[in-house]
Amino acid sequence: MEKSVELQSLTLASGQRAEILVDFSDGKPVSLVSAPDQSTLRVHGMGMMHRHEASENNAGNETVLTFSPRLASSKRGSTTLPLLLASRAVPDPATVVARRRLVLNMRLGGMMDSDEEPLTINHRRFDIDRIDEEVELGAVEIWKVSGQKMAHPFHIHGVHFDVLRRDGEEPDLLDQGPRDTIVVDEPVELLIRFDQPASKAPFLFHCHILEHEDEGMMGQFSVT
Ligand SMILES: [Cu+2]
Structure with missing residues (x-):
């Protein structure tokens, strides 16, 4: 990606990847949390089972990973992201x-x-x-x-x-x-x-x- 995008949530499909940069500089714990599959919820017929399960069990809402950074006090403070992450030639x-x-x-x-x-x-x-x-x-x-x-x-x-x-x-x-x-x-x-x-x-x-x-x-x- 050329530019970073600031966000709190991201939809990833099977096979899709994203590079995520997390700012730990304030030293506070950060959790990676999953959410229910919104696209499945829109399906009628075959998807009904999923919709039912999702509403019954609150399926998909889970803490995947929690990071507890331990930073030396000298390392704390804000970091700035470069405006241009990568540049590449896109076909004309x-x-x-x-x-x-x-x-x-x-x-x-x-x-x-x-x-x-x-x-x-x-x-x-x-x-x-x-x-x-x-x-x-x-x-x-x-x-x-x-x-x-x-x-x-x-x-x-x-x-x-x-x-x-x-x-x-x-x-x-x-x-x-x-x-x-x-x-x-x-x-x-x-x-x-x-x-x-x-x-x-x-x-x-x-x-x-x-x-x-x-x-x-x-x-x-x-x-x-
Ligand atoms: Cu498909």
Whole structure:
């Protein structure tokens, strides 16, 4: 990330990471606390169980870790953060050679007449013998990805990408920086440069919720 973002809470999806800088300079204990999964609570049907459990047991509210700093008095006092944490070259959107559209499809009960698989990408269930997308090595592309029914952690192998737009708007600072996993619900536009070849064995893109990828919310792409 180029700039730090000051916050008290952060939503992290499966597979997502964040670097967190904690200011211990006042010497007071600091606790890392988990909170319930808000995205699960919005799901109807399959998510009802989770919602029920969450409200019954107050599930998810737990102290994960408590830090009790012991600082020499000379070390106490405020620290300043650099204005620029890191600088890096983001691909120029003007160099984009292809746009692709991916929808993480989630079909929940009640449509027994449909023979569509419940968890797919672009209505296609993962098939190890099928290459879903073919990308040219070195190309810059925009992938517009959206999720159905709930927030899905979308992960792409072999690349880092930048979030260009989220729901048609400029992304906020929390979306900045090179990523390989992003929470997708409303459409996000990802700016990607494909620098790593994948010819003999393709790379994967998938939802990072284990049950979703296992059931077919996953695809393959080559980079040649
Ligand atoms: Cu998913």
